[in-house]
Amino acid sequence: MALINIKNREVQIKIVYYGPGRGGKTTNLEYINKKYKQQIKTEMVSLKTQDDRTLFFDFLPFDVGQIKGFDVTIQLYTVPGQVKYNATRKLVLRGVDGIVFVADVQKEQRKKNIDSLNQLYENLKIYNLDLFNIPFVMQYNKIDLRQSKIPTLSSKIMQKDLNSLIKVPALEASALKGGNVILTLKKIISMTLASIQDQIF
Amino acid sequence: MMFNKSQLKAIDKVISTDLIDAGIDYVIFMDMAGNTIAKHDNGKNNLDSVAFAALAAGNFAAVDAMAKLVGESEFSLLFHKGKKLSIHFSKVNDDTLLITMFTKDISLGLVRLKVSEAINQINKILVEN
Numbered sequence: 643m644a645l646i647n648i649k650n651r652e653v654q655i656k657i658v659y660y661g662p663g664r665g666g667k668t669t670n671l672e673y674i675n676k677k678y679k680q681q682i683k684t685e686m687v688s689l690k691t692q693d694d695r696t697l698f699f700d701f702l703p704f705d706v707g708q709i710k711g712f713d714v715t716i717q718l719y720t721v722p723g724q725v726k727y728n729a730t731r732k733l734v735l736r737g738v739d740g741i742v743f744v745a746d747v748q749k750e751q752r753k754k755n756i757d758s759l760n761q762l763y764e765n766l767k768i769y770n771l772d773l774f775n776i777p778f779v780m781q782y783n784k785i786d787l788r789q790s791k792i793p794t795l796s797s798k799i800m801q802k803d804l805n806s807l808i809k810v811p812a813l814e815a816s817a818l819k820g821g822n823v824i825l826t827l828k829k830i831i832s833m834t835l836a837s838i839q840d841q842i843f
Numbered sequence: 844m845m846f847n848k849s850q851l852k853a854i855d856k857v858i859s860t861d862l863i864d865a866g867i868d869y870v871i872f873m874d875m876a877g878n879t880i881a882k883h884d885n886g887k888n889n890l891d892s893v894a895f896a897a898l899a900a901g902n903f904a905a906v907d908a909m910a911k912l913v914g915e916s917e918f919s920l921l922f923h924k925g926k927k928l929s930i931h932f933s934k935v936n937d938d939t940l941l942i943t944m945f946t947k948d949i950s951l952g953l954v955r956l957k958v959s960e961a962i963n964q965i966n967k968i969l970v971e972n
């Protein structure tokens with residue numbers, strides 16, 4: 643739930659990057675952090691293992707300026723994607739306003755994408771949230787691998803696997819190279835802002 | 844981080860004789876990524892230790908990051924007190940943590956003493972290999 647301070651005219655929105663391990667969630671935030679260095683006042687917090695896997699979360703707060711007289715801050719989080727960290731993932735989802743699902747287009751990750759999305763559905767229920775009714779953007783990441791020898795899935799298959807029921811905006815991206823990272827971010831921000839419109843504006 | 848069989852056996856022995864036999868309910872020796880290396884209990888608890896270890900690792904990482912923010916190199920010891928059960932975290936070395944859970948039947952002072960003895964012994968075992 644967005645934190646809305648009518649008195650100070652401030653709004654804080656929490657967006658969580660969710661998805662299977664090694665899908666590129668942290669890489670998305672790292673790219674955003676690099677790209678918007680001037681607007682980001684604090685350092686990105688990354689709680690990770692020695693081999694750079696997210697252990698708890700990455701955190702990146704981000705000012706988007708004034709919208710209809712409100713100072714809007716976006717807080718970006720990632721979850722740890724490894725299967726064994728589900729208890730931790732649930733914690734990070736508390737208070738979420740919008741979700742980016744970072745799926746991995748590598749063929750061998752196909753089942754992991756689907757399992758992760760199914761588990762997200764279950765995890766959201768804990769907070770009385772419905773996957774079908776929360777601002778949500780699908781990101782098919784590592785699209786650059788289509789140029790390599792590594793087998794990848796077509797976006798048609800990705801859509802069928804992950805997006806045939808929820809039917810949310812989906813983008814192909816390369817978090818590593820920056821492709822569509824910002825577009826994904828803009829999309830989820832605008833959807834999330836639209837969803838809380840009624841509460842404030 | 845790798846442990847050989849004899850190290851693991853020796854660690855098991857330290858945990859069961861020094862900690863469980865002293866009245867501590869539950870002990871988990873784990874790495875910083877939340878993987879359990881050794882775990883012992885007195886049979887009175889049934890705990891989801893996978894989830895517990897993962898959360899403990901996250902918690903420790905978060906406290907560590909807080910320490911850095913306030914200019915401390917680390918908070919090497921953490922303690923959470925509950926009505927019935929308390930939890931004590933301590934760092935064994937840069938890669939591992941020892942977590943103990945205990946009830947009011949045993950004093951915090953004794954737990955700290957026993958834990959610090961156990962940590963010394965575990966560190967000895969780890970360098971021996």
Ligand SMILES: Nc1nc2c(ncn2[C@@H]2O[C@H](COP(=O)(O)OP(=O)(O)OP(=O)(O)O)[C@@H](O)[C@H]2O)c(=O)[nH]1
Nearest residue numbers: 663664665666667668669696722723784816817818
């Ligand atoms: N080729 C390619 N590699 C990528 C891309 N995005 C991320 N990677 C690589 O994939 C690996 C995992 O990326 P992370 O961002 O750490 O993945 P994550 O989703 O945060 O993983 P967890 O923290 O374990 O959940 C790293 O080696 C990245 O460099 C991409 O768009 N293309």
Ligand SMILES: [Mg+2]
Nearest residue numbers: 667668695696
């Ligand atoms: Mg990560």
